[in-house]
Amino acid sequence: xxxxxxxxxxxxxxxxxxxxxxxxxxxxxxxxxxxxxxxxxxxxxxxxxxxxxxxxxxxxxxxxxxxxxxxxxxxxxxxxxxxxxxxxxxxxxxxxxxxxxxxxxxxxxxxxxxxxxxxxxxxxxxxxxxxxxxxxxxxxxxxxxxxxxxxxxxxxxxxxxxxxxxxxxxxxxxxxxxxxxxxxxxxxxxxxxxxxxxxxxxxxxxxxxxxxxxxxxxxxxxxxxxxxxxxxxxxxxxxxxxxxxxxxxxxxxxxxxxxxxxxxxxxxxxxxxxxxxx
Amino acid sequence: xxxxxxxxxxxxxxxxxxxxxxxxxxxxxxxxxxxxxxxxxxxxxxxxxxxxxxxxxxxxxxxxxxxxxxxxxxxxxxxxxxxxxxxxxxxxxxxxxxxxxxxxxxxxxxxxxxxxxxxxxxxxxxxxxx
Numbered sequence: 001x002x003x004x005x006x007x008x009x010x011x012x013x014x015x016x017x018x019x020x021x022x023x024x025x026x027x028x029x030x031x032x033x034x035x036x037x038x039x040x041x042x043x044x045x046x047x048x049x050x051x052x053x054x055x056x057x058x059x060x061x062x063x064x065x066x067x068x069x070x071x072x073x074x075x076x077x078x079x080x081x082x083x084x085x086x087x088x089x090x091x092x093x094x095x096x097x098x099x100x101x102x103x104x105x106x107x108x109x110x111x112x113x114x115x116x117x118x119x120x121x122x123x124x125x126x127x128x129x130x131x132x133x134x135x136x137x138x139x140x141x142x143x144x145x146x147x148x149x150x151x152x153x154x155x156x157x158x159x160x161x162x163x164x165x166x167x168x169x170x171x172x173x174x175x176x177x178x179x180x181x182x183x184x185x186x187x188x189x190x191x192x193x194x195x196x197x198x199x200x201x202x203x204x205x206x207x208x209x210x211x212x213x214x215x216x217x218x219x220x221x222x223x224x225x226x227x228x229x230x231x232x233x234x235x236x237x238x239x240x241x242x243x244x245x246x247x248x249x250x251x252x253x254x255x256x257x258x259x260x261x262x263x264x265x266x267x268x269x270x271x272x273x274x275x276x277x278x
Numbered sequence: 279x280x281x282x283x284x285x286x287x288x289x290x291x292x293x294x295x296x297x298x299x300x301x302x303x304x305x306x307x308x309x310x311x312x313x314x315x316x317x318x319x320x321x322x323x324x325x326x327x328x329x330x331x332x333x334x335x336x337x338x339x340x341x342x343x344x345x346x347x348x349x350x351x352x353x354x355x356x357x358x359x360x361x362x363x364x365x366x367x368x369x370x371x372x373x374x375x376x377x378x379x380x381x382x383x384x385x386x387x388x389x390x391x392x393x394x395x396x397x398x399x400x401x402x403x404x405x406x407x408x
Binding site for chain 1: 287288290291294295298299301302305306309310312313316317320321322323324325327328329330331332333334337338339353354356357359360361363364366367368370371374378383385386389390392393396397399400401402
């Protein structure tokens with residue numbers, strides 16, 4: 001393939017990944033690496049580098065919209081970014097130490113996990129509990145706009161959330177993904193932060209987390225501009241289009257379909273990892 | 279008092295949102311500029327990313343990228359755009375730090391400084407571990 005063909009095809013693929021990722025809420029970054037490695041035969045390290053850059057673009061692009069609506073909790077985000085950025089440094093450091101096969105297998109597991117998480121809908125029983133002392137000291141309890149005006153919420157189990165966030169950061173640095181699914185689990189499940197606040201704050205944190213490993217990737221030569229260019233531009237435009245359409249469409253069946261695609265890609269990544277295809 | 283604080287926080291959040299948006303826009307424009315130049319000059323070159331060679335030194339460090347881009351290299355310009363994207367998150371963190379400082383929230387100024395230190399280390403010092 002020559003430069004024009006390759007650039008155009010990668011751009012189209014990334015556009016589609018970004019569009020579907022935003023539309024289904026599963027994130028586009030997670031399918032980019034399998035797309036590049038399986039269909040375009042790109043080396044895993046170049047693929048991870050390009051994916052990571054596009055993750056920063058989509059996070060900043062979409063966070064801009066959410067931050068304005070007043071959903072994200074900037075204090076929670078900033079505190080947890082200590083964990084995610086340190087984790088991201090560790091993860092990025094590990095990419096050079098861990099074999100490509102092992103990375104592919106972990107990637108496959110992560111793909112299946114994100115497909116699985118998206119299938120669950122959680123009815124949460126609201127239990128009134130006294131505010132957590134740690135969260136109170138950290139001034140994390142806040143309000144967010146609800147259908148019935150501003151609603152206050154308390155944050156719990158900060159150390160547990162911090163721990164999961166460190167893991168999410170490490171996975172983000174190791175695999176070149178946003179690991180939004182794990183970040184949401186840390187805030188929503190562990191810290192009992194309302195779902196809407198969790199997702200928007202997570203989105204907001206993804207860019208900074210990814211930037212922490214991007215520096216390491218850059219100095220290792222993982223980020224190739226000719227490859228990252230169509231990926232970043234494609235995903236960015238695709239995800240912006242996806243968020244626009246999101247408001248108007250019923251996405252349930254599309255989500256199911258995209259989850260299916262993700263599971264298949266996960267299986268393929270694991271298969272290639274086990275058989276030494278990387 | 280509470281209302282006033284909320285208004286200020288809303289203002290801070292708006293500035294952050296605009297910073298993020300401007301950062302992405304500027305970065306994307308520089309990448310597009312480099313891409314037009316790159317596609318125009320390299321269009322029929324064959325591509326092969328099957329094997330990992332690593333990038334040359336001028337595309338690996340901050341000063342290398344800046345120098346390469348300003349010497350008129352298309353790949354350097356695209357890489358500069360990507361670097362600007364990474365740098366926009368640093369700007370965002372610096373702005374949050376200033377906002378916490380204005381609110382006199384020393385604890386969060388410290389937290390933000392830790393995040394900033396990690397980011398700057400990654401950008402400028404990570405060749406030490408890479």
